[in-house]
Amino acid sequence: MNTIRIKSFLFPAAAAAAYGLLFLVNRNIFNAAVETAVYGTREMLAVIPPIFILLGLLDVWVPRHVLTRFMGEGSGVKGTAVAFIMGSAAAGPLYGAFPVASVLMKKGASFFNVMVFIGAWSTTKIPMFLFEIQALGAAFALTRLAVNIPGIIIIARLLQRLISRSEQEQMYLRAQAASD
Amino acid sequence: MTEFFYIAAFGALALSLVKDRGKTVSALKKGWQALARILPQFVGIILFVGIMLAFLSPEVISRIIGSDSGAGGVILASLVGAVTLIPGFIAFPTASLLLGSGAGLMQIAAFISSLMMVGVMTFPVETVYFGKRLAVLRNSLAYLFSLLAAFIIGMVVVL
Numbered sequence: 001m002n003t004i005r006i007k008s009f010l011f012p013a014a015a016a017a018a019y020g021l022l023f024l025v026n027r028n029i030f031n032a033a034v035e036t037a038v039y040g041t042r043e044m045l046a047v048i049p050p051i052f053i054l055l056g057l058l059d060v061w062v063p064r065h066v067l068t069r070f071m072g073e074g075s076g077v078k079g080t081a082v083a084f085i086m087g088s089a090a091a092g093p094l095y096g097a098f099p100v101a102s103v104l105m106k107k108g109a110s111f112f113n114v115m116v117f118i119g120a121w122s123t124t125k126i127p128m129f130l131f132e133i134q135a136l137g138a139a140f141a142l143t144r145l146a147v148n149i150p151g152i153i154i155i156a157r158l159l160q161r162l163i164s165r166s167e168q169e170q171m172y173l174r175a176q177a178a179s180d
Numbered sequence: 181m182t183e184f185f186y187i188a189a190f191g192a193l194a195l196s197l198v199k200d201r202g203k204t205v206s207a208l209k210k211g212w213q214a215l216a217r218i219l220p221q222f223v224g225i226i227l228f229v230g231i232m233l234a235f236l237s238p239e240v241i242s243r244i245i246g247s248d249s250g251a252g253g254v255i256l257a258s259l260v261g262a263v264t265l266i267p268g269f270i271a272f273p274t275a276s277l278l279l280g281s282g283a284g285l286m287q288i289a290a291f292i293s294s295l296m297m298v299g300v301m302t303f304p305v306e307t308v309y310f311g312k313r314l315a316v317l318r319n320s321l322a323y324l325f326s327l328l329a330a331f332i333i334g335m336v337v338v339l
Contacts, residue, residue: 008220011304015227022231029234037230043267044222046182048215050189056211057192060203091185093265095225095302098309099214115318122322123296128268135272136279136288139337144289147329155321162317171310178217178309 047092051100059103068108075110080153083113087120097121105175111168112160119152221305229265229301236264238274245291247284254334257287258326261294262319265301286334293326293333 022030071079090097100121101114109117124145132141163171196204245257266274275288298319299306306315 008217008308011224012220012227015224015231018231019227022234029231032234032237033230035230036233037227040226040229044226047185048222050182050185052211052215053189053193053208054185054211055214056207056209057189057196057204059210060207061196091182093267093302094296094299095218095222095305098302098305099218102309103214118318119297119322122299123293125268128272128296131268131272132292135276136292137337140285140289140333143333143336144293144329147332148293151325151329155318155325158321159314159318163314167311167313171314174311175309178214 043093047096051092051096055100055103059106062107064108067104071104071109071113073110075113079110079113080116083109083116084120084124084149084152087117087122088124088126090121090125091127094118094122102175102178105172106178111163111171112156115156115159116152119155123148123152218305218308221308224304225265225301232264232301233266236260238277241274241291242278242281242283245278245283245287247282247287249284249287253284253287254290254327254330257283258290258294258298258323258330261291261296261326262298262323263300264295265299266295268296271295284334285337286330289333289337290326290330293329294323297322297326 019030019033022033069075070082075082087097090100097118101118104114104117105111129141129145132144193204193208196207241257241260244260245253247253249256271292275283275292278291279285279288300319303315303319306318310318
């Protein structure tokens with residue numbers, strides 16, 4: 001646990017060091033970077049609280065057998081549809097998807113459906129779709145959606161094949177340990 | 181849309197509080213623990229994205245992926261998309277600007293597709309939950325797929 005803690009701080013520490021270097025080397029780029037980082041922080045602060053509140057409530061209130069029935073092995077097309085809808089209804093950047101996916105694993109969602117959920121969160125989010133139509137036109141957005149839906153399923157299927165059963169089980173154990 | 185999530189979250193929270201106080205407290209604790217666990221990575225991502233976008237301004241991106249940039253431009257556009265993390269409500273208007281200033285449609289499609297599906301920046305977060313192997317595989321497959329998606333969009337869509 002301790003090594004994980006220390007390791008998890010290496011990444012932001014390296015980023016902070018890069019800012020120090022930029023500050024010394026090129027003040028203009030430093031300022032631009034800070035501006036974007038401030039913006040990103042605002043975005044995170046706005047988007048993150050409801051995700052983690054809902055995640056906590058999901059963890060406490062939804063019993064494992066219920067979620068397994070909806071999204072587990074043998075939930076079939078219905079389970080995949082639920083994963084698609086959950087991912088598409090999401091708000092927030094992709095990094096928000098992983099903690100939620102981890103709780104879904106813990107609650108018994110199948111590996112395939114969790115991968116579909118991540119795929120949907122990454123690329124078929126409904127609010128983004130509306131934005132895309134506005135900015136790039138309906139032909140562009142609809143074509144992309146039509147290509148992406150089978151694409152997400154194919155990628156999830158491939159991942160399910162490529163990641164061995166025992167690796168998957170390990171991931172589930174990790175998800176279990178993470179929130180107990 | 182964010183407002184909707186606040187309404188949903190606090191509505192659910194209120195309902196939970198009415199039904200069971202203890203469970204609600206433990207839900208908030210779990211939510212907080214989950215956040216605290218990953219917060220350093222989130223901060224790292226935001227900091228690195230700042231640096232990345234300071235170098236890759238819309239002008240730079242536009243130079244890389246002009247419509248006469250060809251297949252090389254498509255590859256470059258997808259690489260730029262893979263390493264950056266830009267919120268959609270900025271990415272789409274930017275993409276639309278880039279199209280206006282001469283970027284090619286297939287290049288834009290490659291940029292948008294890999295921007296959304298491939299996360300080099302979010303890789304450290306993905307690794308924490310799923311391990312390196314799945315993160316590498318998922319991002320590689322998503323990258324290849326985003327090239328395919330760009331190709332199809334470039335063939336099908338006429339602006």
